[in-house]
Amino acid sequence: PLPPGVPGELCIAGPALACGYVGDPQATAERFVFSEWLGERVYRTGDRARLRGDGELELLGRLDGQLKLRGYRIEPGEVEAVLVSHPAVSAAVVGLSGEGAGARLAAWVVLREAVAIEALREWLAARLPGYMVPGAWQVLERLPRTPNGKLDRGALPAPAAVVPAGRGPATALEGLVCELFAGVLGLASVPADGDFFALGGHSLLAVQLVSRLRDALEVELPLRAVFESPTPAGLAAVLAAQGQAAVPAERLLPRHGDQEAPASLMQQRLWFLDQLEPGSAVYNLAVALRLSGEPDVAALQAAVDGLVARQAVLGSRIVARDGEPWQLPCGRPVRLEERLVTADGLEAALSGYASAPFDLAAGPLLRVGLFRGAGSPVLAVVVHHIVADGWSLGILLAELGALYGAALRGEPAELAPLPVSYADYARWQRDWLAGERLAAQLDYWRSQLAGAP
Structure with a gap:
């Protein structure tokens, strides 16, 4: 085993370990090996990881260059080999562009003769599954290299999404x-x-x-x-x-001033899981931003206050009423927490801040911390999944930035008013999924799960 902080290959062992790959003894021999240190078989995942000082395991990517995109494992070399087999392509590199839900498979190509990108897409689509066809492309005069001649992936320019030529709308x-x-x-x-x-x-x-x-x-x-x-x-x-x-969509209407509402169905699921395992941080969403320059603390606090006033669900708590979860205003502000850390202790401090559990019944379900003392200040934002998701986290950060800029200028933020709140949505969802709709859903799933253990 490697000491904390040193990257290596992640291996898995235990009673649930598989016996091997079905019908592939060679792959089984390569991946399922005996560990003298553990005294048992382990599975070599091919994932690069390290054990952090706080005991958390951090994944750092793949050792073999394999890519993971929306559940698919992609061998970039396989896509590159098909690309360079095209007569017009002299060199190609395939990788990921973007992050999170916006990540796309991308290709950087060097051409020996002019060819339309759409033609290259069609060439790949005829030879590879759809998930292995890049959605973003960049044509280069040459691939960037390091002084010792290796590919410099960090110097690859951001690729552009390709929009194929096609007909305009007819109606x-x-x-x-x-x-x-x-x-x-x-x-x-x-x-x-x-x-x-x-x-x-x-x-x-x-x-x-x-x-x-x-x-x-x-x-x-x-x-x-x-x-x-x-x-x-x-x-x-x-x-x-x-x-x-067509089935008319039932309108989602605002109920101004009424922020007490039953939890949405998604919130009910997460509340139920929290009842099973109270104090868990598994549904914390966190992001840390390195700031350029010293922030104005008063303006930052004003931005946090404005964000909670605008997105009231961030300042809510989830409590039980007659055994059912409800979302209620917390009644306590979200205070900007200022912490002094050392450069060596920053990572552990941020990890601890991100993994500290929320008390759903007490709230609020958002916290914002400012960490100083380790170079440029770091702003950490942590929110429970019961009031946000990965997509809305991007909206949260964008609005926080807009509110902070406005507070610095001493003027209102240019954010469009929100027509409805999350409490409005939760009430609408509960009203919509009721009666015959709910009965039909329950009947369907009972039939699908009939006989299940």
């Missing part, structure tokens, strides 16, 4: 769907026959697309429609075919 409805596609995908425009998933879309973005279609057209569109008809023209045809048969 106003197609035009609207094209605009919604472009907004969700972060593109300037999308052709009417552009494939949502080929342009970088995935299941999480598909949910956003359905939500925006609901808001724009006030109709319910099932998520599967995006997968079955993944182009603006195809979805527009589905919407047009529904016509009068």
Whole structure:
């Protein structure tokens, strides 16, 4: 074993360890090996990791260069080999661009002759699964190299999402769907026959697309429609075919001033898990930002106050009423916590701050800390998953930045008023999933799970 802080290969052992790969004795012999230190078989995961000083395990990527994207394991060398087999490509590098839900498979290519990127995409699509076809591309004159001749991945420029040429919208409805596609995908425009998933879309973005279609057209569109008809023209045809048969979307209306509400269904699930394992930090969402310059503490506190006033759910608590979870205002402000740390102790301090559990019944479910003494100050934001998710965390940080800038200038932030609150949404969801809808869902899942242990 390696001492804390030293990177190495992550190995797994224990009674639940598999016997090996079915029908592949060579891979089994390579990955399932005997550990003299443990005195038992271990599985070599191929993941690079290290044990931190606080006892937490930190994953650092793959030892073999393998990529992981939305549940798929991708060998970049396999994609690169197919790319350089194209007559026009002399060199290629494949990797990931972006982070989190916005991550995409990207390709950097050096061409020996002119060729359209869409032609390269089609070349790959005919030879590889769809998830191995890059959604972002960059043409280079040459690949960047280090002084000793190795590929310098850090010098690769940010690639651009490729929008294939295609026809324009033929109807106003197609035009609207094209605009919604472009907004969700972060593109300037999308052709009417552009494939949502080929342009970088995935299941999480598909949910956003359905939500925006609901808001724009006030109709319910099932998520599967995006997968079955993944182009603006195809979805527009589905919407047009529904016509009068379309199910109107029940409007989500604000109830101003009433912030006591039953928990949403997602909140109820997380509250139930917290009851099973109180004091767990497994659902904490955390981000740390290295700041340039010394922040104005008063303006930063004003920004935090403004954020909680705007997104009231961040200042809520989750309590039980007659055995059911409700979200109520916490009644206590979110105070900016200032901490002095050393350079050697910064990582452990941030880790401890991020992993400290929340008391759902006490609240608030957001904390913000300012860590000084280790070079540039670090701002840490931690929130419980019961009031935020990975996507909304980006919104939270953007609004906090806007509010901080406005506080520095002594003027109101230029943020559009929110038409509804999360409490409004929770009440709407509970009202919507009731009666016949709820009974149909329960009947379906009872039949699906019949006979399960």
